[in-house]
Amino acid sequence: MNQLHYIRAGSGQPLVLIHGFPLDHSAWEQSLPHLTVHFDVILPDLSGFGASALPEGGCGLDEMAASLAGLLRGLGLSRAFLAGHSMGGYVALAFARQSPEMVLGLGLISTQAGPDTPEGQANRHKTAAAVAEKGPGVVADAMSPKLSANPAHEALLRETILRQSAPGIINALKAMAARPDSNGLLSHFDFPVSIVHGLADALIPAERAREMKAAAEQRRSTVHLTELPGVGHMPMLEAPTETAEALKTLL
Ligand code: MLT
Numbered sequence: 001m002n003q004l005h006y007i008r009a010g011s012g013q014p015l016v017l018i019h020g021f022p023l024d025h026s027a028w029e030q031s032l033p034h035l036t037v038h039f040d041v042i043l044p045d046l047s048g049f050g051a052s053a054l055p056e057g058g059c060g061l062d063e064m065a066a067s068l069a070g071l072l073r074g075l076g077l078s079r080a081f082l083a084g085h086s087m088g089g090y091v092a093l094a095f096a097r098q099s100p101e102m103v104l105g106l107g108l109i110s111t112q113a114g115p116d117t118p119e120g121q122a123n124r125h126k127t128a129a130a131v132a133e134k135g136p137g138v139v140a141d142a143m144s145p146k147l148s149a150n151p152a153h154e155a156l157l158r159e160t161i162l163r164q165s166a167p168g169i170i171n172a173l174k175a176m177a178a179r180p181d182s183n184g185l186l187s188h189f190d191f192p193v194s195i196v197h198g199l200a201d202a203l204i205p206a207e208r209a210r211e212m213k214a215a216a217e218q219r220r221s222t223v224h225l226t227e228l229p230g231v232g233h234m235p236m237l238e239a240p241t242e243t244a245e246a247l248k249t250l251l
Contacts, residue, residue: 001063001070005051006044010036013104013251014080016068017043017236018088020110021176022139022169023160024050027085031236034244038251039081044071046091048168058171061087061179065094069102081250083107083194085236086204087172093182096189105192105250109243110201110233112208113182113215124177128170135166149200149232157234186215194224196246198231198238224249 007025015035019027025043035041047064048054055063068091072080081104084092089111096103116124130138144158145151186193193216197209206227216223226246228239235243 001067002047002053002055002059004044004047004067004071006042006071008040008042008075010039010041012037012039014072014077015039015041015247016072016080016082017041018068018082018084018091019043019046019049020084020086020088021172022049022136022143022164023157024164026050026160027234028236030240031244034240035247038244038248042071042075042080044068046088046172048171049164054165054168054171058167058174060175061090061094062098064091064175065098068095069099072102078102079104081105081107081247083109083247084111085109086111086233087176090176090179090182093185094179097182097185100189100191103189103191105194106189107194107196107247107250108209108212109196109235110198110204111212112204113186113212114208115179115181116177121177124173128173131166131169131173136162136164136169139169146202147232148234148238149198149202149230150238153234153237183211183215186212187218189216189219192222192224192250194226194246194249196226196228196235196243198228198233198235200230201233203233 045052082092140161213225
């Protein structure tokens with residue numbers, strides 16, 4: 001477990017917003033004003049991103065989730081809503097696997113419950129080797145044009161990626177490659193689930209969101225799925241109002 005940097009704003013029930021790869025808490029900036037009126041929002045930087053250090057020897061998604069649980073306990077919070085974007089969704093699922101009693105509800109944004117294919121894993125390791133050699137620019141070049149369907153966001157996303165450290169990026173690539181299949185886990189959730197996915201997502205197809213809905217509905221009849229036409233992989237940036245509305249359904 002390592003100490004995480006975080007920002008906190010708003011009032012209401014606690015909501016942890018977990019950023020994706022290879023970003024930091026600033027990814028939620030546009031959604032924040034729509035959420036602080038309803039929630040006590042906690043915005044951490046995951047281990048190895050933003051201002052949170054990467055622990056010696058690196059860490060997997062389970063350790064990232066354990067650090068989040070440690071952060072909440074340190075703030076005196078025994079339960080919280082969690083919303084994870086993409087890799088942040090993988091961390092949110094790891095958190096729900098480890099500490100279901102701490103979860104009030106789960107928001108799963110532009111993410112998926114399944115593991116990487118062997119080819120996907122090999123690509124992650126190839127990218128990790130390229131980042132070790134050439135730095136975060138490799139990932140910034142590959143990802144910043146694909147993250148948002150709105151080209152106006154590209155420069156901001158590129159800048160955010162270039163702020164991240166090569167060891168943090170490499171660690172997260174290996175951690176994502178090693179993640180387990182969480183589809184079975186979804187069918188055990190007895191808390192509210194709200195899934196958000198852009199129909200123009202160039203990284204994770206909307207079909208993955210529909211699969212998560214079907215899995216979660218095995219236990220609960222009310223699982224929200226918000227599909228956003230014309231929106232890419234960054235709904236909280238591209239459609240902040242709709243994303244916040246979807247998270248409010250958790251209350
Ligand atoms: C993310 O946005 O966090 C990543 O694209 C997730 C992934 O590569 O699986």
